Amino acid sequence: MISLSSTLLALPRSLAFTLYPFRYKSTSYGLFSTTDNNEGMILQQRTDMLRTNSKLSLAPMMEYTDRHFRHLVRLLSPKTLLYTEMVAANAIAHERDNALTSSESDNKSLVDTNFDPSYILRFLGQGHNPEGASVLQLGGSDRDQLYLAAQTVYEFNQMQQKQLQQQNDNKQTPIYCDYSAINLNCGCPSPKVAGKGCFGAALMQEPDLVRRLTSSMYNGSQGTMPITVKCRIGTDEGYTFNQKEYLSRSEEDEYQNLKRFVEVVASDSIVTDFQIHARIAVLGKNYSPADNRKVPPLRYNHVRRLAEEYPELNISLNGGVDTLTAVKRELDECGSLDGVMVGRGYAANPWSFAMADEILYGNDSSTSRPKNRLEVLEAYGKHADYEEETYDPTRIRRFMTKAISHLFAGEPNAKRYRILLDEYAGIPKKLERERKQNPNAIQADQPPISELIMNAATTHLSEEVLYRSPEESYEKMLWDEEQAERKKNVVGTVIMNGAAQDDSNSTKTLVQEWQSSRKEETRLDISA
Numbered sequence: 231m232i233s234l235s236s237t238l239l240a241l242p243r244s245l246a247f248t249l250y251p252f253r254y255k256s257t258s259y260g261l262f263s264t265t266d267n268n269e270g271m272i273l274q275q276r277t278d279m280l281r282t283n284s285k286l287s288l289a290p291m292m293e294y295t296d297r298h299f300r301h302l303v304r305l306l307s308p309k310t311l312l313y314t315e316m317v318a319a320n321a322i323a324h325e326r327d328n329a330l331t332s333s334e335s336d337n338k339s340l341v342d343t344n345f346d347p348s349y350i351l352r353f354l355g356q357g358h359n360p361e362g363a364s365v366l367q368l369g370g371s372d373r374d375q376l377y378l379a380a381q382t383v384y385e386f387n388q389m390q391q392k393q394l395q396q397q398n399d400n401k402q403t404p405i406y407c408d409y410s411a412i413n414l415n416c417g418c419p420s421p422k423v424a425g426k427g428c429f430g431a432a433l434m435q436e437p438d439l440v441r442r443l444t445s446s447m448y449n450g451s452q453g454t455m456p457i458t459v460k461c462r463i464g465t466d467e468g469y470t471f472n473q474k475e476y477l478s479r480s481e482e483d484e485y486q487n488l489k490r491f492v493e494v495v496a497s498d499s500i501v502t503d504f505q506i507h508a509r510i511a512v513l514g515k516n517y518s519p520a521d522n523r524k525v526p527p528l529r530y531n532h533v534r535r536l537a538e539e540y541p542e543l544n545i546s547l548n549g550g551v552d553t554l555t556a557v558k559r560e561l562d563e564c565g566s567l568d569g570v571m572v573g574r575g576y577a578a579n580p581w582s583f584a585m586a587d588e589i590l591y592g593n594d595s596s597t598s599r600p601k602n603r604l605e606v607l608e609a610y611g612k613h614a615d616y617e618e619e620t621y622d623p624t625r626i627r628r629f630m631t632k633a634i635s636h637l638f639a640g641e642p643n644a645k646r647y648r649i650l651l652d653e654y655a656g657i658p659k660k661l662e663r664e665r666k667q668n669p670n671a672i673q674a675d676q677p678p679i680s681e682l683i684m685n686a687a688t689t690h691l692s693e694e695v696l697y698r699s700p701e702e703s704y705e706k707m708l709w710d711e712e713q714a715e716r717k718k719n720v721v722g723t724v725i726m727n728g729a730a731q732d733d734s735n736s737t738k739t740l741v742q743e744w745q746s747s748r749k750e751e752t753r754l755d756i757s758a
Contacts, residue, residue, distance in 0.1 A: 298357075389408055492540070
């Protein structure tokens, strides 16, 4: 008997997608009958949310894109597609097994099982407000574990809905787990992941396995979750990477390998969304993740070409795009691209993306969003207070302050703000140590974290900075970028021609402006 997956692989791409739209379901790991109406409706709603919020995505970053930073980004942009940190599927599967084993019932589902959900929520939990368009990224290469991880997400979503309907008392751990999609990490080049873990970017070398893994994730979610894949344009499989040899290799062969990977993964029409980092992953030597973000050259042309050749797929570009203006430029230059993913640039200066909805979607800025960074901190303070009332401040406060530490990046006295914020982050652990050393001592009441956050900002930052609107900040950013480009051109002119030998007034004026600007920047850095 010829399998449906074999049929799909044999068909031309456009015909395969036409004949077999992405609606399948199974109770094991094979292909199967279509979903029922309710599951299909949920899947369509989530797919629509995914597609209508894909122009700008927050890239998944370990130790950065936790629920606190995602909450900050959501305050700045209701449209940005949020990604979690990568969560190991085996960790979720392990905690799930512990929860079911500790239960007195024989349930094979977490729904209606009496257990403490806080252990699993360490990996899956969202903030106490709806996150909107958001994606959970999983890491793993075991079909069973990925199936169970997706099933856990599905069941936690059911438990969340049940909790909301019953309006349970505050003593019960609140469950917030309502993701728009689940993503499989096929792009992380870390030796711990791609080497010993045999997943991440190493999975690009096994596209058939990736297809089976994503099918398992889809089945585990009972056909209610879109499954997406984040990958690279390839790996250094088959040769020892160095710049000279890499640049001498065929770019066409590299593209065809990427194309085959995407075709195989998408062949059963479960995965139709790909987020592609436009560099290869160097796995053959001990390259750090930082090296893999910088050393292999970017080849945007591969991602653009893929988007143009496969309009039925949703393709997002990742890698080297760090500003809102760069995001807009990439989308304008390649109309076939569905989105751009930004990581380090967002983490380093989140406020610089506060106009993303207006610039990319044309949304009206007169919404209920915070109108300046002081209002952002006020709103974020409510989140922080809720978190500390619900969870242990000694464990989570530093994560909460880290999320807002770069909100004033580039502003005068931003460093002093960060230092004071860091001091406030350490208070709970300091008090805990003092209690252990002297249990009978009476400790003074501490102000809520929201008050401390506001104090850190108002103590060191000017009213002009605190009250500057997103529109004003964006205009300033454009001016700064223009000046930076001018400086770059001046430096190039000086290097090419030699400033001492160039008597043109225009070049001398540009050099003088550049030197004055550098002195001013140095002064601000010292004052900060």
